[in-house]
Amino acid sequence: MSYVFYPGCSLEGTARDFHLSTMAVAKALGLELPELPGWICCGSTAAHQSDPLLALALPAKNLAAANGETVAVCCAACYSRLKAANHEIARDAKVRRQVSDIIGADYDGRTPVRHLLEILARDIGPEKIAEHVKRPLAGLRAVCYYGCLLSRPPEVTNFDDAENPTLMDTLVAACGAEAVDWPHKTECCGASYSITDVGIVQSLTHEILAMAKAAGADCIVTACPLCQLNLDMRQKEIEAKFGESYGLPVFYFTQVLGLALGLEPKALGLSSLVVDPMALVSRI
Amino acid sequence: MSKTVQLADAAADFVAEVEHASAANLAACLQCAKCTSGCPVAARGDVKPHVLVRLVQLGQRDAVLGCRTIWECTSCQTCATRCPQGVSIAAMNDALRQMSRAAGKVVAGTRVPLFNDIFLRTVRRLGRMYEVGLMTSFKLRTRDFFSDTDKVPTMLKKGKLSILPPRVAGKGERKQLFDRARRAGGAK
Incomplete structure (x- = not known):
């Protein structure tokens, strides 16, 4: 199967290590991810809260540019917006016409959108991934944190079980690590309230960190730039605010996979993580 | 009852x-x-x-x-x-x-509408998010200069911030897209 890659804005900014590790892992697996030329922002939360048609037109503009090729996405928020646009446009002829008028091209809402987790765990498959593992991550206890937007709402994303997704767990297990079961896989981290009302993020993220610790994990694995940023960059201030100590490295799933594939920490951007993972990495 | x-x-x-x-x-x-x-x-x-x-x-x-x-x-x-x-x-x-x-009924104290406006203005102008520009505008408008300032050195050190804005072609086309969306929404 061939794909065209939509990085999304975060992968050029705060989540540059997600981008770097995605490309490194893709190369190691022989997966080609050519970038969609001239892509623009999906509009994110700001668009769907402000302007319903703009919130469909921005994703549609990108999806139309893919010319029917399957669009591969890493960011959970971009994934959610691209999927939502497809859902609305494909089911309603009036919306399709309105959006087509806005973007200046007829777009039918049928360009397939796949999250990299779906590509790795479904299109390639954990067995095939396991064959590429050079350095099994034995002894690593990871909780997989999916956040909100991959699995909800399920009729839009059709990603995995909405309450108990397991795609990332199967990949982590294929790497030889233990995917620890825990109840906070799809709890919300507070997302962009990190900027507008940080108290929301601190209390929600605190609960996620506390549960990860209680589950006996020694790291958290994520699939969303905003989840990763909130759990990682705000971890220290949350520890101070709530009088706790977590010290949990927060990886992107591509970084964990990359380590198992034998790639160097530098090639996976591990130095971008705020909670230093190197003691843990050298232990496994 | x-x-x-x-x-x-x-x-x-x-x-x-x-x-x-x-x-x-x-x-x-x-x-x-x-x-x-x-x-x-x-x-x-x-x-x-x-x-x-x-x-x-x-x-x-x-x-x-x-x-x-x-x-x-x-x-x-x-x-x-x-x-x-x-x-x-x-x-x-x-x-x-x-x-x-x-309706002009937005509850006092929320900063979400302002953030959304700055976010979308940035996308309209540049095509992609520009975090440094977004945060600078947001802090200037909210006059909140001190929260999270400790994050900036960390983000720079960790390579999480692009100092220069993104450059994406098609500015005129983007402006049209935004204008058409606004007109179509208003005409609903």
């Missing part, structure tokens, strides 16, 4: 308006409160999600459009995913946020 409430025409209009803008299937709500049970911000909100739906059903325009809850909703979609009646509360909240702004 039960009480019969007659909806005035204005109240019924409000229900229809929200339903039209969101297609949220609001009449189906049974008040089971499953949405509130799973809502990550219900504990802090001034109106619980199931109560908000009830207030909309009862046409309580001012209470609904002026509440804080719609500006604390994280759009996590847990409510919509778990609702046994298929009520799209998250979609309702998007519509309420837009109506709240249009």
